[in-house]
Amino acid sequence: MRDGTIVVAGASLAALRGAEALRAGGFAGRLVLVGDEPHLPYDRPPLSKHVLTGEIAPGATTLPGVGALRAEWRLGAPAAGLDRAGRALLLAGGERLPFDRLLIATGARARPWPEAGAAALAGVHTLRGRDDAAALAAGLAARPGRVLILGAGFIGCEVASSIRALGLPVTVVDPAPSPLTAALGQVIGGFVAGRMEAAGIDLRMGAEVAHLEGGDGRVRRARLAGGGTIAADLVVVALGAVRNTEWLAGSGLDADEGGLSCDGACRALDAAGRPDDAVFAAGDVARFPHPVYDNRPVALEHWGNAVAQAAHAARAMLEGPEAAGPYAEMPAFWSSQFGLNIKSLGLTEGADAVAIVQGDPRSARFLAVYGREGRTIAAVAVNAGRWLPAYAGAIREGAPFPPITGGADQPHPDPVPPGLPAQAA
Numbered sequence: 001m002r003d004g005t006i007v008v009a010g011a012s013l014a015a016l017r018g019a020e021a022l023r024a025g026g027f028a029g030r031l032v033l034v035g036d037e038p039h040l041p042y043d044r045p046p047l048s049k050h051v052l053t054g055e056i057a058p059g060a061t062t063l064p065g066v067g068a069l070r071a072e073w074r075l076g077a078p079a080a081g082l083d084r085a086g087r088a089l090l091l092a093g094g095e096r097l098p099f100d101r102l103l104i105a106t107g108a109r110a111r112p113w114p115e116a117g118a119a120a121l122a123g124v125h126t127l128r129g130r131d132d133a134a135a136l137a138a139g140l141a142a143r144p145g146r147v148l149i150l151g152a153g154f155i156g157c158e159v160a161s162s163i164r165a166l167g168l169p170v171t172v173v174d175p176a177p178s179p180l181t182a183a184l185g186q187v188i189g190g191f192v193a194g195r196m197e198a199a200g201i202d203l204r205m206g207a208e209v210a211h212l213e214g215g216d217g218r219v220r221r222a223r224l225a226g227g228g229t230i231a232a233d234l235v236v237v238a239l240g241a242v243r244n245t246e247w248l249a250g251s252g253l254d255a256d257e258g259g260l261s262c263d264g265a266c267r268a269l270d271a272a273g274r275p276d277d278a279v280f281a282a283g284d285v286a287r288f289p290h291p292v293y294d295n296r297p298v299a300l301e302h303w304g305n306a307v308a309q310a311a312h313a314a315r316a317m318l319e320g321p322e323a324a325g326p327y328a329e330m331p332a333f334w335s336s337q338f339g340l341n342i343k344s345l346g347l348t349e350g351a352d353a354v355a356i357v358q359g360d361p362r363s364a365r366f367l368a369v370y371g372r373e374g375r376t377i378a379a380v381a382v383n384a385g386r387w388l389p390a391y392a393g394a395i396r397e398g399a400p401f402p403p404i405t406g407g408a409d410q411p412h413p414d415p416v417p418p419g420l421p422a423q424a425a
């Protein structure tokens with residue numbers, strides 16, 4: 001397909017990179033990007049890092065390449081529905097955008113605090129977009145007496161690191177036994193906990209906030225489920241993400257808060273599992289079968305996945321699903337926090353063992369490999385990103401665990417249980 005109309009729902013990273021790939025692939029027709037935010041595509045990773053520390057202004061995060069794209073933009077214009085039979089995207093303002101192909105890249109949003117009244121108190125923040133980051137930075141500029149962060153996942157820990165770097169007192173609360181437990185397990189999470197405490201974070205693992213309480217319209221304290229309170233005048237709710245799929249209700253597609261199901265060629269699936277040849281998905285919103293993990297459906301929140309999957313979807317749109325083949329990009333993620341540069345390859349989910357195969361946590365430079373049933377499934381490098389690519393092949397092939405690379409500084413690997421949460425049956 002070289003002509004006609006392609007509409008993209010969502011106007012962020014996957015949308016932009018998908019649109020660029022369409023043009024690079026020779027698409028010469030009409031290209032329309034529809035975004036509910038008023039902004040041109042911008043980058044989210046700096047929002048929890050350099051934007052909060054004041055090194056980058058929220059408005060300076062616009063993605064490179066935006067200006068060069070030959071496209072029409074509908075910004076501040078949420079997609080509200082999808083007429084699949086009529087091949088049209090329906091906008092909240094009433095506009096009907098007919099398409100030959102549609103790329104759905106509506107991503108995810110921050111999971112809000114469940115008590116709506118408390119979530120609306122002044123001083124309670126979530127962080128997903130540029131405007132959230134600007135509001136949070138303004139709240140921090142008022143030098144709150146204590147910042148409370150709910151959730152010790154990647155966003156919660158990065159935000160804690162950035163706010164602590166401003167010299168503010170920070171408490172982090174999470175019911176899990178260690179930070180980053182869901183992604184990295186307690187072994188690596190325990191190492192990160194030590195770094196956080198050394199940086200002066202008041203870390204309350206194994207604790208749960210039951211209620212946020214306010215006074216005069218502003219948050220004042222958190223009440224813990226086990227009793228006791230934590231006084232705080234700024235709260236960051238970092239409880240994970242919800243996929244933006246509600247607007248697809250009634251479209252017949254298989255979509256819920258965990259994502260929009262699609263096949264290996266990024267075609268959206270209907271409730272019966274049949275692909276729609278005109279509707280594609282990419283980025284955080286997409287739930288797809290990963291060939292490296294027995295075609296288990298996965299939904300990633302990784303920058304690199306948004307870029308690679310959008311390019312794959314563009315190829316499938318232009319050349320057909322067979323030409324594109326199954327999407328098999330290795331999941332990869334990075335995070336910076338507390339002086340640590342954490343990079344991962346593969347998925348740790350379901351790992352039954354972890355081994356430090358290079359470096360040493362005591363020097364804050366090491367590489368850990370995760371195994372499942374004797375096979376290598378993931379690797380995580382801490383301040384050792386250069387060592388990581390060497391493990392991609394072992395992960396892709398499911399090589400015996402622990403892999404032996406023969407590195408000179410390789411300690412004798414001694415696998416231990418990784419301390420990941422039990423998997424749902």
Ligand SMILES: Cc1cc2nc3c(=O)[nH]c(=O)nc-3n(C[C@H](O)[C@H](O)[C@H](O)COP(=O)(O)OP(=O)(O)OC[C@H]3O[C@@H](n4cnc5c(N)ncnc54)[C@H](O)[C@@H]3O)c2cc1C
Nearest residue numbers: 010012013014036044045079106107108283284301302303
């Ligand atoms: C604070 C933060 C830090 C991060 N740091 C890292 C990191 O260090 N490393 C890493 O690998 N990843 C990181 N990520 C994840 C990475 O940014 C995401 O994976 C990436 O943004 C996904 O891109 P996307 O285009 O799929 O979705 P999104 O970026 O979520 O974009 C989707 C867009 O669609 C819009 N939209 C939603 N519904 C509609 C609708 N109905 N109509 C129109 N538009 C709609 C949304 O408002 C949004 O603008 C971070 C994310 C955040 C929030």
